[in-house]
Amino acid sequence: MIAASRSPLAWVVHLSVALLVILWTLPTAGLLISSLRDKDQLAVSGWWTSLSASTQNVVFRAPGPDKQVEKDGKFVISGNVLEGGAGEVAAFGSSSLKPGDFEPGQTAELNGGEKLTVQADGSFEIVSDKAMEGTRGQRIFYQATVPSRFTFDNYREVFNAAGIGASFINSLTVAIPSTIIPILVAAFAAYALAWMKFPGRAILVAVVVGLLVVPLQMSLIPLLKLYNGVGLFLGVPAKTYVGIWLAHMGFGLPLAIYLLRNYMVGLPREIMESARVDGASDFDIFVKIILPLSFPALASFAIFQFLWTWNDLLVAMVFLGAGNDELVLTGRLVNLLGSRGGNWEILTASAFVTIIVPLIVFFSLQRFLVRGLLAGSVK
Amino acid sequence: MQQLFFAILTMIAGVLACVVYFFGTNFILDKIFPSKGLSGPQASRNLRITNSIRPWLFLGPALITLAVYLVYPVIESVRLAFHDKSGIEFVGLRNFVWMFNDGEFRQSIFNNFLWLLVVPALATFFGLIIAALTDRIWWGNIAKTLIFMPMAISFVGASVIWKFIYDYRPEGTEQIGLLNALVVYFGGSPEAWVTLPFWNNFFLMVILIWIQTGFAMVILSAALRGIPEETVEAAVIDGANGLQIFFKIMIPQIWGTIAVVWTTITITVLKVFDIVLAMTNGQWQSQVLANLMFDWMFRGGGDFGRGAAIALVIMVLVIPIMVWNIRNATKEMEGH
Numbered sequence: 144m145i146a147a148s149r150s151p152l153a154w155v156v157h158l159s160v161a162l163l164v165i166l167w168t169l170p171t172a173g174l175l176i177s178s179l180r181d182k183d184q185l186a187v188s189g190w191w192t193s194l195s196a197s198t199q200n201v202v203f204r205a206p207g208p209d210k211q212v213e214k215d216g217k218f219v220i221s222g223n224v225l226e227g228g229a230g231e232v233a234a235f236g237s238s239s240l241k242p243g244d245f246e247p248g249q250t251a252e253l254n255g256g257e258k259l260t261v262q263a264d265g266s267f268e269i270v271s272d273k274a275m276e277g278t279r280g281q282r283i284f285y286q287a288t289v290p291s292r293f294t295f296d297n298y299r300e301v302f303n304a305a306g307i308g309a310s311f312i313n314s315l316t317v318a319i320p321s322t323i324i325p326i327l328v329a330a331f332a333a334y335a336l337a338w339m340k341f342p343g344r345a346i347l348v349a350v351v352v353g354l355l356v357v358p359l360q361m362s363l364i365p366l367l368k369l370y371n372g373v374g375l376f377l378g379v380p381a382k383t384y385v386g387i388w389l390a391h392m393g394f395g396l397p398l399a400i401y402l403l404r405n406y407m408v409g410l411p412r413e414i415m416e417s418a419r420v421d422g423a424s425d426f427d428i429f430v431k432i433i434l435p436l437s438f439p440a441l442a443s444f445a446i447f448q449f450l451w452t453w454n455d456l457l458v459a460m461v462f463l464g465a466g467n468d469e470l471v472l473t474g475r476l477v478n479l480l481g482s483r484g485g486n487w488e489i490l491t492a493s494a495f496v497t498i499i500v501p502l503i504v505f506f507s508l509q510r511f512l513v514r515g516l517l518a519g520s521v522k
Numbered sequence: 523m524q525q526l527f528f529a530i531l532t533m534i535a536g537v538l539a540c541v542v543y544f545f546g547t548n549f550i551l552d553k554i555f556p557s558k559g560l561s562g563p564q565a566s567r568n569l570r571i572t573n574s575i576r577p578w579l580f581l582g583p584a585l586i587t588l589a590v591y592l593v594y595p596v597i598e599s600v601r602l603a604f605h606d607k608s609g610i611e612f613v614g615l616r617n618f619v620w621m622f623n624d625g626e627f628r629q630s631i632f633n634n635f636l637w638l639l640v641v642p643a644l645a646t647f648f649g650l651i652i653a654a655l656t657d658r659i660w661w662g663n664i665a666k667t668l669i670f671m672p673m674a675i676s677f678v679g680a681s682v683i684w685k686f687i688y689d690y691r692p693e694g695t696e697q698i699g700l701l702n703a704l705v706v707y708f709g710g711s712p713e714a715w716v717t718l719p720f721w722n723n724f725f726l727m728v729i730l731i732w733i734q735t736g737f738a739m740v741i742l743s744a745a746l747r748g749i750p751e752e753t754v755e756a757a758v759i760d761g762a763n764g765l766q767i768f769f770k771i772m773i774p775q776i777w778g779t780i781a782v783v784w785t786t787i788t789i790t791v792l793k794v795f796d797i798v799l800a801m802t803n804g805q806w807q808s809q810v811l812a813n814l815m816f817d818w819m820f821r822g823g824g825d826f827g828r829g830a831a832i833a834l835v836i837m838v839l840v841i842p843i844m845v846w847n848i849r850n851a852t853k854e855m856e857g858h
Binding site for chain 2: 152153156157159160161163164167168169170171173174177185186187188189190191312313315316319320323324327328329331332334335336339340341344345347348349350351352353354355356357358359360361362363364365366367368369384385388389390392393394396397400424425426429450453454455456457460461468473476477480487490491493494497498501502504505506509512513516517
């Protein structure tokens with residue numbers, strides 16, 4: 144639209160945007176690729192190497208002397224260091240310090256005078272002139288070239304063992320009602336603040352705008368006390384799903400009311416006035432005209448609220464227990480970071496499970512999300 | 523599964539309760555003060571009464587929820603900040619005296635100011651640059667979607683993503699963290715980035731900038747498109763180059779939006795908690811107010827007085843923005 148787009152500098156724009164896009168997507172891409180890698184490969188090589196075969200140092204213990212066979216006057220132990228696995232032996236050696244001394248097919252002399260030969264396909268032979276003694280087998284050090292392997296094993300593991308499956312259900316249990324229930328309440332309030340005349344309306348709008356930025360931290364302690372009190376009084380546990388649904392509703396209402404009011408104020412006044420002339424009450428107008436017309440705004444808020452409740456950690460940590468049937472995905476992930484901090488195969492797969500639902504929502508409903516953002520930022 | 527079924531059932535029950543409440547109260551209101559079918563002064567009197575009651579029926583549930591979940595807690599937090607750990611005994615300013623003498627608190631304040639200086643500035647800056655650049659290329663929308671995407675990712679998820687990038691392996695072994703791999707590739711030696719005092723703040727900030735840039739970009743992109751073409755065309759005719767147009771014509775016209783983006787991100791920064799909890803939990807001098815507050819809620823059985831005092835500090839920092847927002851909103855209302 145500006146001269147610059149036609150100038151020779153245009154490629155600079157393309158290049159810098161491409162660079163920024165790569166910078167912004169690379170972290171997530173790395174996570175996704177890593178979560179699909181074989182866990183032994185993931186632990187020893189960067190995900191950017193995952194398309195090329197990787198080299199690993201491996202130790203293999205050959206069968207003990209009791210497995211030796213006498214052949215042509217020599218004693219032989221044979222087998223395969225790869226044990227039927229994929230890959231190739233790139234080099235081998237007889238000590239842990241020099242695992243790459245010999246090429247496949249060469250013969251290494253061991254301490255006891257035995258001769259060790261390892262082929263590229265992994266088959267090996269230890270040959271000795273006299274009977275080998277002892278109970279433990281010879282250790283063979285080798286460098287294997289392993290083709291990169293992609294697998295869903297990590298996902299299988301987190302769903303079965305790490306409790307991610309249960310937390311997935313818990314997150315859904317928290318997010319779905321917390322998204323749907325506030326919408327109706329907010330829509331009625333927004334209509335009243337947008338189109339009904341009553342004293343104090345301007346003040347209430349100002350209060351809603353003010354509450355929009357109240358830090359959640361302010362509410363936590365008093366509400367925790369309140370919940371404990373109510374729980375004690377009614378003889379029910381203080382940390383329940385109902386409690387967190389209501390909390391999410393309370394925290395989401397200011398934005399919901401603000402968004403919906405902004406949208407409803409923009410609807411044409413004539414529609415409402417002609418309906419009123421026809422004898423419709425405010426209630427009829429709201430249910431039959433405003434609510435259907437407000438669908439885009441309702442959808443925007445629903446997406447916001449869903450993303451926020453699904454991604455929330457703080458509210459869940461305070462108002463919901465840490466048991467297996469209550470811990471949400473974000474909470475589970477924080478726990479895993481603490482307990483399985485080094486197990487990247489668990490962490491990457493778990494993290495991807497927690498972000499996949501928001502990403503699907505994001506990519507399919509992005510239009511509404513952008514519209515909501517534009518309406519929701521206080522102008 | 524059973525639990526999900528229960529959740530959906532409650533959802534339906536909740537929605538039904540709302541519907542019953544709104545329909546029910548309005549039905550009763552119309553029954554007590556009927557205006558249809560009547561005529562004359564009786565009808566207009568009833569209409570007036572229903573018109574003055576109905577707004578409160580509409581607003582009722584929302585107002586009660588807001589009062590319980592936001593207004594009451596603010597007041598109660600102020601009260602608790604002046605009481606002891608269980609909230610019973612009045613201790614005056616003791617919590618605040620403790621707070622300002624506490625090294626960890628001062629560290630948090632310092633870090634929070636760092637965050638406030640860096641994150642809104644860089645997120646807005648990148649958002650503006652990307653918005654301006656993507657408007658000029660044919661694949662701009664795809665680029666925007668990809669940069670916007672981290673918005674959907676939870677802070678905890680983002681923390682795991684970046685922790686993987688910062689991952690540290692001892693020198694000599696192969697690095698699986700991208701940052702250390704790059705450092706080693708260029709001949710440096712690997713570092714455990716999140717454990718370096720002071721600098722780790724910036725490594726944590728990168729995560730929030732990564733998330734918030736998309737937000738800034740979306741809003742600023744819309745603002746840039748809203749700039750009247752004529753102003754830009756006039757500048758082109760006067761011989762201004764691309765940079766001059768951007769800085770002297772476009773930026774001044776979207777100052778208002780830049781301020782909105784800046785303040786919105788500022789508020790997010792003040793509330794940031796998940797990232798610090800997941801990455802360092804305040805170790806290595808990376809503590810921030812929100813995480814410190816959460817810590818005191820449960821530390822040593824929970825000290826509600828100190829926790830509330832820290833929450834109050836966050837609130838005080840937000841108040842200027844709150845006042846500014848309210849003033850803008852009322853100005854807009856009067857125009858409406």
